[in-house]
Amino acid sequence: MGKLDGKVAIVTGAARGLGRAYALKLASLGARVAVSDLNLRSWQEFDAEARSMTGDTTMDEIRAMGGESMGYEFDVADRDAMQAMVDDVHQTWGSVDVLVANAGGGRGKPRETAASIVPPDLFDLVLKMNLYGTYHACSAVAPIMKAQRSGKIVTVASIAGKVAGIGGGYAHYGAAKAAIAHYTRNLAQELGPYGINANCIAPGIIATARIVQLVGGSESSNSAVNDIALRRFGTPEDCARVIEFLATDLSDYVTGALIPIDGGQNRSD
Numbered sequence: 001m002g003k004l005d006g007k008v009a010i011v012t013g014a015a016r017g018l019g020r021a022y023a024l025k026l027a028s029l030g031a032r033v034a035v036s037d038l039n040l041r042s043w044q045e046f047d048a049e050a051r052s053m054t055g056d057t058t059m060d061e062i063r064a065m066g067g068e069s070m071g072y073e074f075d076v077a078d079r080d081a082m083q084a085m086v087d088d089v090h091q092t093w094g095s096v097d098v099l100v101a102n103a104g105g106g107r108g109k110p111r112e113t114a115a116s117i118v119p120p121d122l123f124d125l126v127l128k129m130n131l132y133g134t135y136h137a138c139s140a141v142a143p144i145m146k147a148q149r150s151g152k153i154v155t156v157a158s159i160a161g162k163v164a165g166i167g168g169g170y171a172h173y174g175a176a177k178a179a180i181a182h183y184t185r186n187l188a189q190e191l192g193p194y195g196i197n198a199n200c201i202a203p204g205i206i207a208t209a210r211i212v213q214l215v216g217g218s219e220s221s222n223s224a225v226n227d228i229a230l231r232r233f234g235t236p237e238d239c240a241r242v243i244e245f246l247a248t249d250l251s252d253y254v255t256g257a258l259i260p261i262d263g264g265q266n267r268s269d
């Protein structure tokens, strides 16, 4: 018996990276998992991710484990497309029990995205893919979860939503992630009376294929590791374990929380 046998989960941005780890974790716990992504084969962009794939898509990997999965390719900034996916999952599987609103990320270089100079098109794009995508996903599942009088929602912020970037860089991303954390607190207040939990995670530096390419070099040669109490970068599994906690009855009395998954990161500069 898995902790999530008979449950239905949706994970956005799950073709690679952390979202893929969350989808595989929830499937391993017994959930049927709907995977969404802008590109369901986005793993092809990073060699390290490609090497770790055991199937053509996350859905194929789940099916190979004996689980059930469906895939949806769309932009989370598109509210109608989000609603269409949630409706389809609900009609096909009969419930929506877990949402992990993971899709997102930053765009542009830190020195080109300081608070007062971030170009309007980048500001708009990053707010849409993070904050609006999260709002679209949460508002689409909420009526279903309210009717069920149960549900677990997890949103994804970042340490960048808590600590300003060096020189104010990546301000659009930090602002979007801080807004997601506060949106989630409000969501928890609204949905709590319906038996729905809404929590937010704030990963630090997690060594996905994308981050390894971005940060470069080995952990031991990277000075950023000295700002982390546990003296290592996180792994997708470190985050997926917290998703397990937040998606199951282990967290039944936890809502409106912002949970850092950063190894005790405490930037000194």
Ligand SMILES: NC(=O)c1ccc[n+]([C@@H]2O[C@H](COP(=O)([O-])OP(=O)(O)OC[C@H]3O[C@@H](n4cnc5c(N)ncnc54)[C@H](O)[C@@H]3O)[C@@H](O)[C@H]2O)c1
Pocket (backbone or CB within 6 Å): 012, 013, 014, 015, 016, 017, 018, 019, 036, 037, 038, 039, 042, 043, 074, 075, 076, 077, 102, 103, 104, 105, 106, 128, 129, 133, 156, 157, 158, 159, 202, 203, 204, 205, 206, 207, 208, 210, 211
């Ligand atoms: N990896 C880290 O260190 C880290 C740290 C803090 C926060 N996060 C957050 O965790 C989440 C996942 O990060 P990751 O490192 O796995 O990133 P990633 O870029 O490897 O994966 C993100 C996935 O989301 C998809 N995606 C992006 N924009 C989308 C959109 N508009 N609509 C639908 N799908 C979209 C991408 O195609 C990709 O498959 C993001 O929200 C990111 O901001 C990551």
